[in-house]
Amino acid sequence: MQVRNPPDAPQPARCRATTTCPYCGVGCGVAVELEQDQDSVRIVSLSGDVAHPANHGRLCVKGSALAETLSADGRLTMPQVRDEAGVLREVSWETALDLIAARFADLSRTHGGESIAAYLSGQLLTEDYYVANKLFKGFIGTPHLDTNSRLCMASAVVAHKRAFGADAVPCSYEDLERAELVVLVGSNLAWNHPVLFQRLKQARIDNPLLRIVVIDPRVTDSCEIADLYLGLRPGSDARLFNGLLAYMADRGRLDRLYLKAHTLGFDAALKAARREDCSLAAIARDCDVDVERLETFYYWFATQLHVVTLFSQGVNQSTSGTDKGNAIINCHLAGGKLGLPGAGPFSITGQPNAMGGREVGGLANQLAAHMDYETPGARELVGEFWNAPNIPQGPGHKAVELFAAIERGEIQALWIMATNPAVSLPDSTRVRAALAACPLVIVSECMADSDTLAYADVVLPASSWSEKDGTVTNSERCISRQRGLLAPPGEARHDWWQLAEVGKRMGYQAAFGYSGPHAIFREHARLSGFRNVAPRHKAHKAGSKPLAASSIRRLFNIAPLAELDREGYDALRPIQWPVRRGEKGELIGTLRLFEDATFNTPNGRARLVPVTPQLPHQALSDATPLRLNTGRIRDQWHTMTRTARSARLMNHRAEPFVELHPQDAAARGLQDGALAQLAGRDEQGSVRGDYRARVRISHGQRQGEVFIPMHWNDHFASHGRAGALLAGLVDPFSGQPESKHGAVDVMPLPCEWQATLLIAPGVWGGHEDLAGAMTELEGCYWARIPQTTLVRCQLAGEGQPDWALWCERHLSVQAGLWAQDVAQGGISAAGFREGRLIWWLRVTAGAARSDRQPNIAWLGECFASDQLSALERRSLLAGRLSGQADVGTMVCACHQVGELTIRQAIQSGDRCVEALGARLACGTRCGSCLPELKRLVEEERSDERTDSLEMA
DSSP, X not given: OOOOOOTTSOOOEEEEEEEEOSSSTTOOEEEEEEEEOSSOEEEEEXXXXXTOTTTTTOOOHHHHTGGGGOOSTTBOOSOEEEOTTSOEEEOOHHHHHHHHHHHHHXXXXXXXXXXXXXXXXXXXXXXXXXXXXXXXXXXXXXXXXXEGGGGTTHHHHHHHHHHHSSOXXXXXXXXXXXXXXXXXXXXXXXXXXXXXXXXXXXXXXXXXXXXXXXXXSSOOGGGGGOSEEEOOOTTOHHHHHHHHHHHHXXXXXXXXXXXXXXXXXXXXXXHHHTTSOOSHHHHHHHHTOOHHHHHHHHXXXXXXXXXXXXXXXXXXXSTTHHHHHHHHHHHHHHTTOXXXXXXXXXXXXXXXXXXXXXXXXXXXXXXXXXXXXXXXXXXXXXXXXXXXXXXXXXOOOOHHHHHHHHHHTOOOEEEEESOOHHHHSSSHXXXXXXXXXXXXXXXXXXXXXXXXXXXXXXXXXXXXXXTOOEEEEOTTSEEEEEOOOSOOSTTOBOHHHHHXXXXXXXXXXXXXXXXXXXXXXXXXXXXXXXXXXXOOOGGGTTTOOOOOTTOOOOSOOOGGGGGOOHHHHHTOOOEESSOEEOTTSOEEOOSSSOTTOOOSXXXXXXXXXXXXXXXXXXXOOSSSOEEEEEEOOTTOOTTSTTGGXXXXXXXXXXXXXXXXXXXXXXXXXXXXXXXXXXXXXXXXXXXXXXXXXXXXXXXXSOTTEEXXXXXXXXXXXXXXXXXXXXXXXXXXXXOOBOXXXXXXXEEEOOOSEEEEEEEOTTSSOSHHHHHHHHHHTTEEEEEEEEOSXXXXXXXXXXXXXXXXXXXXXXXXXXXXXXXXXXXXXXEEEEEEETTEEEEEEEEEESSSOOSOOOOHHHHXXXXXXXXXXXXXXXXXXXXXXXXXXXXXXXXXXXXXXXXXXXXXHHHTTOOSHHHHHHHHOTTSSSOTTHHHHHHHHHHHHHHHHHHHHHHO
């Protein structure tokens, strides 16, 4: 019911603002329409910002659902401190901050600053990151500050520095549209960076001569636009690109002039590549690809100048990820395919501000403003600028080693901000043990369903997207404003403020007396230009004056932005670094790096790096014969603490799953939709991890390999942590974990029954109630799936429960409807309170998932209704109204269109994606589901052809 304001009441004012999406590294601009009255500000609509250069108005399904994640329910709103009984109690900010400052000061006196550490996140804004680095590295004096960007981008960082002398991504998104060849390596762009995928798809339409190659062990939705697919063996990327380097040399496809004038190390790199047989047949055998496809890829790459190689986690997340990155860069340098429109190696980041964090020193081996401990004079320069007394002597522990140091007792206090390491790190069971043993764990978090909160001694409620105010830098070096539009709930505060307040309480008032994020940004910009000399140009390569001893040349320079006042900062439009002033004083960004072939090395030359291919360190065995690959899915983000708040984002892949090749599934007696259990083994042969999930049989999965998503945590599934299966093995140069190359076995999960339980919000407080109730059922699996008007739970277990007694004890009210199929062992039931549906239950016997799937959307309407009709009440036990069809797995999250509905439309004559959109609206909003729609159309056509052949 809508209540109209009286005629004389003031009408809410509306205004428009722009901000930046907080999800992947594309960094899309978001346009928000706000409504403000005397009491509050609300977001009334949200769309893509047509003026933002990253997305030109496009948004993916996650970005378009941002407004659905902003509810105050489930937010942390007050500081908490764990008491002597182990219970978190709400306290004032003064109490919490005083406690942290006192404990830090005491630890610094008794154990030294290095006993304190911080673990940050690419979800933080640059201003948050900057203050954290200044406090910990400059004043507390600990180098042990690292970030979850270590898990996704660290190998690319080291590869860039080894080749270019700086962590500098040379390309822009525009280069994807100006290329003649785009190579996707270890990147499911369609799911992980959907807006870039849509840009690339449109570029292929606009330029029919553009070719696209996808290199990935899995056939993913990104293959929709591929002209060539190479399904290589996991871990063989370096062998593939070493072979390409040799191919270019053997076929006379090197840019000898470019190599001679602008690079060093080519001979050593080529010699390393040729240590192994470089014949096409040998490389095809080692990479397990078709030799003709391999030769086609090599020929296309070697003969085209405007080539972009877009690489992501499939390359980086390896114990040899740095070398793989350099193997790719070597090929671009050898062909002069760099610094040109539509050319270059392009590392695409996973998080919205992974690059911004690196700009301010967010990794343990870095200092601020793109300096590091190894650069002569960097410590002194940063210390002088900050007037900081305690700059560490050398790098600190990288992420995996940081938690090992906590386990050893070397780290006595850890401050975690905006990340969930109890889920996301490899060997997560060991990480949890380390957190439990740490004397002081501080967690700054905005959501209450983070697993890491269970180990916190101090909880600090943080602001979230739409409340935070600052900047982020995306994968193409573009700095954008993420604007604070709404007030944080309760006592939640910004991360930079929390850090600054602790700094002031430790006696550093002058260093941390910031008036707001604009003041932090201006200081950050000044530091980027402090004693920074511009990269030398060709004229300086010989005979130029040596640099002053106190100066350090670095590409990252945004010094002109330090001149912005508060209004200028608030109005800042997206701009790519380095930033300079034009002749008329205008701010000018840099679209593309190294156009003059001058690099940030001492002699201005790029370096080719010798690469020796290595196999994954997590070896297969008789006990663990399957190669495990982990990654993201289309509609979820990280550990789901934010995306799970949007009901439509929970429906595309509602439960943890494992994808297997049909032959692997058949060999293990697994059917599509059944429940399976995965486990690995540690060095001593003991079982590592216990992952339970739905089976998805896929011909796009290579035989002998499995894929699982990285997102589920203990709040949404009983056994859904992918990190529990992975060993903590890392790249020796970058410290990045080998998350793409686990070793596991898969087996059926023993269960005698499965159930779908729907409950009204508030019947259970959360996952703890569900987990406790499942214990009584001998439950072996559960998944919790929040929806708009209900919470859906998928359950499985053993034994023969007394369901009537269990429902009465755990579901608030007795069953008002009950039907039992004695022969089949099934149950359908529902409970009511004052006429409203409170819970709905269906139990089926056996381990296989029932073909009779309820219509969740219709049942959701029943939960929302104050009073059900007689027909609706009679239909409850069936789980759908008479005549309603099962819609199947959700494909289009925007319009909630299921797979079975789409297949029926195809069978009835809608034989293309456009026709499906006209009939069902699927694919007409964000476009994230378009690759899946196209695949369904092709599958139905293939089935028709098969049927026709069989009839003939």
